[in-house]
Amino acid sequence: MSEAKWYVVHTYSGYENKVKANIDKTIENRHLEDQILEVRVPMQEVVELKNGVQKASQKKLFPGYVMIHMIMNDDTWYVVRNTRGVTGFVGPGSKPVPLSDEEMMPMGIQQDNVVVDLEVGDTITVLSGAWEGTVGAIQSMNPQKQSLTINVELFGRETPVELSFTEVRKMD
Template sequence: MDEAKWYVVHTYSGYENKVKVNIEKTVENRNLQDQILEVLVPLETVVEVKDGSKKTAQKKMLPGYVLIKMVMNDDSWYVVRNTRGVTGFVGPGSKPVPLTPSEIKSLGINLPTGELKPAVQFDGKVGDKVMILSGAWEDTIGEITSINEGKQVLTINVEMFGRETPVEIDFTDVKLM
């Protein structure tokens, strides 16, 4: 199983789930479980914070792409390449290139499980007032001075000992005023 690597397959937009199902059926029918180990349509859980309430939704992380963990050989290449809805492997020319561990990590894929890290969307902007919902600063109101989407945190100014102090707070721990 050391030869199995993650590859990216380009599909027609909207066909990602059909491609996943078709490849899985073909793997089962042709008994290729030892060559094509996993087919993944990358989904991310997005938490949207609007009007102080949290809503969770699943969104395609890479529309038009499917990730496949497989042992690359003629049989597995043929099965994937000739699946309805697949336009080809991602890579230069006709030779598929596997993802490197750092590329997989940057996508947020947890290798043993194939799960993706959840993301939170925050609909506030710099200058908005927010109330902190939990932690040491619970019920404190402050003004947003910066938003870091990557770390999923806000920096807000709160009043402490008579002066403004910057504090970092997670998106999910605040409510817009």
């Protein structure tokens, strides 16, 4: 299994977030979570001065482009390439070229791996977010995304909820 790398995909201008949402949905539907790890639209905080008032807003760092952290193979290439709004991978001809570590440095994307003493079956309590105070057993873990899944009772049925490692604490 080759290692995951960051690739850049060209999209129709203004479709970046839609493409991200479509790829995220496809990953979920086709269970490619272990091959396409993250889809990101790089943003930067910009302070604008309008009518004498300073206003902070988020602007796309690279309009028309989406970054994808994935393991390149025929399946992942096909899924991304055939996503609505994607015009192609960045690279010569039809060959996608991964970004080097040097190119990734200024993007501000660090791999801060959180080391956790959790495993499937452990009982955890949620520390923050919408599910704060919820207690549940870990159903699955995704070390690449730094997340885990627990089942929560919602409208009388068990529903899986994905949480970040930093949002939970192991119960004794």
